[in-house]
Amino acid sequence: MLAGRKILLIIGGGIAAYKSLDLIRRFKERGASVVPVLTKGGSEFVTPLSVTALAGEKLYSDLFDLGDEAEMGHIQLSRAADLVVVAPATADLMGKMASGQANDLATTLLMATDKRVLIAPAMNVRMWDHASTQANAEQLKKDGVLFVGPNDGNMACGEFGPGRMAEPMEIVKAVEDILLNGPLKGRHIVVTSGPTHEPIDPVRYIANRSSGAQGTAIANALAGLGATVTFVTGPARHPWPSGCKIVPVETADEMMAAVDAALPADAGVFAAAVADWKVTSASDQKIKKTKDGLPELSFAENPDILRTVSNLKKNRPELVVGFAAETNDVLENATAKRKRKGCDWIVANDVSPETGIMGGDDNDVTLISDGGADSWPRMSKEEVGHQLADKIAAALRG
Numbered sequence: 001m002l003a004g005r006k007i008l009l010i011i012g013g014g015i016a017a018y019k020s021l022d023l024i025r026r027f028k029e030r031g032a033s034v035v036p037v038l039t040k041g042g043s044e045f046v047t048p049l050s051v052t053a054l055a056g057e058k059l060y061s062d063l064f065d066l067g068d069e070a071e072m073g074h075i076q077l078s079r080a081a082d083l084v085v086v087a088p089a090t091a092d093l094m095g096k097m098a099s100g101q102a103n104d105l106a107t108t109l110l111m112a113t114d115k116r117v118l119i120a121p122a123m124n125v126r127m128w129d130h131a132s133t134q135a136n137a138e139q140l141k142k143d144g145v146l147f148v149g150p151n152d153g154n155m156a157c158g159e160f161g162p163g164r165m166a167e168p169m170e171i172v173k174a175v176e177d178i179l180l181n182g183p184l185k186g187r188h189i190v191v192t193s194g195p196t197h198e199p200i201d202p203v204r205y206i207a208n209r210s211s212g213a214q215g216t217a218i219a220n221a222l223a224g225l226g227a228t229v230t231f232v233t234g235p236a237r238h239p240w241p242s243g244c245k246i247v248p249v250e251t252a253d254e255m256m257a258a259v260d261a262a263l264p265a266d267a268g269v270f271a272a273a274v275a276d277w278k279v280t281s282a283s284d285q286k287i288k289k290t291k292d293g294l295p296e297l298s299f300a301e302n303p304d305i306l307r308t309v310s311n312l313k314k315n316r317p318e319l320v321v322g323f324a325a326e327t328n329d330v331l332e333n334a335t336a337k338r339k340r341k342g343c344d345w346i347v348a349n350d351v352s353p354e355t356g357i358m359g360g361d362d363n364d365v366t367l368i369s370d371g372g373a374d375s376w377p378r379m380s381k382e383e384v385g386h387q388l389a390d391k392i393a394a395a396l397r398g
């Protein structure tokens with residue numbers, strides 16, 4: 001099953017494009033959503049209307065459509081998916097991919113994506129056997145592009161040999177292998193993310209500036225390696241990850257209960273910026289201004305989710321990862337925090353306003369473990385997610 005998975009399907013300009021219509025149906029039957037991109041050549045073989053009707057999603061086809069750019073930039077479009085599938089991948093499209101051309105929407109998306117790319121080549125047998133196509137295929141494999149097919153068989157042009165596009169069910173199988181059989185297959189990981197909101201009254205609350213971007217990137221990367229992810233999120237601005245079980249909560253108490261209910265897990269990644277205090281004097285009705293002066297709020301400490309989980313006697317995940325958001329003496333504070341909380345790893349970062357990290361796109365982290373402190377170069381939150389997911393996969397394996 002591909003429930004909750006998002007596939008960006010690029011349909012190239014070849015006769016096999018008709019099979020891509022069936023492919024969309026097969027993906028959808030398995031619960032995946034398909035965002036279709038039709039190349040100019042592709043639209044000579046299948047109509048935009050049939051593609052949109054089957055996908056039930058907006059069709060993207062032109063790089064310079066300003067409306068689409070405003071709605072969703074091509075960079076974002078290339079990254080919102082779990083996997084990019086090119087079917088059919090023509091000789092021309094493969095050549096452009098191998099040489100790094102980005103002169104239309106499809107090739108631009110293929111260059112901008114940070115997701116894995118699976119291509120289903122389809123072309124005449126002589127074109128497939130041609131030295132330049134073979135060199136391009138070699139280059140694409142080196143670049144990490146995944147292949148399904150081409151198969152041997154009768155071709156639309158009347159010839160016989162390799163070049164036939166893989167059948168839709170073979171492509172589905174290849175996608176399932178990629179998305180569901182990663183190194184974290186069979187592992188359950190709980191990720192907390194976003195801020196919490198602690199109500200003062202029905203209209204006011206205490207919150208913080210966490211956008212949820214880092215937690216989302218980690219959850220996406222873990223799911224991309226095949227983990228079953230329970231994503232417990234406070235009210236975050238960032239869109240939720242795909243392919244995860246989402247548990248939306250508001251307060252720290254609710255987050256604690258949701259994490260508790262999600263256990264057991266093989267690993268826990270606690271990226272949420274949990275409010276340290278809740279308002280015990282929260283009112284059921286809106287607090288009004290009075291002549292008698294300012295309202296008095298009383299506070300109580302919230303449960304420390306990371307510390308609680310790290311110290312569980314039963315059901316403690318094999319690997320517990322916390323975050324340390326600091327504004328000064330980052331390494332010292334984070335090292336002490338790791339001890340205090342009892343977690344295995346701490347991902348430390350400097351969230352002083354001048355770093356632009358809280359609410360920004362990049363992160364600058366140091367991973368503190370038993371082995372010491374490992375400072376990573378500044379990189380995007382998505383890249384931090386991938387690196388951390390790879391390290392988690394290695395730790396759980398070994």
Ligand code: CTP
Pocket residue numbers: 192252270271272273274275276302303304305306307321322323324325326337
């Ligand atoms: N955390 C948590 N529950 C809390 C507070 C924090 O699970 N009630 C987790 C965060 O998700 C993060 C780690 O603890 O993984 C550290 O969060 P941080 O806000 O940096 O630390 P605090 O515990 O709040 O410590 P301090 O306020 O002293 O910096």
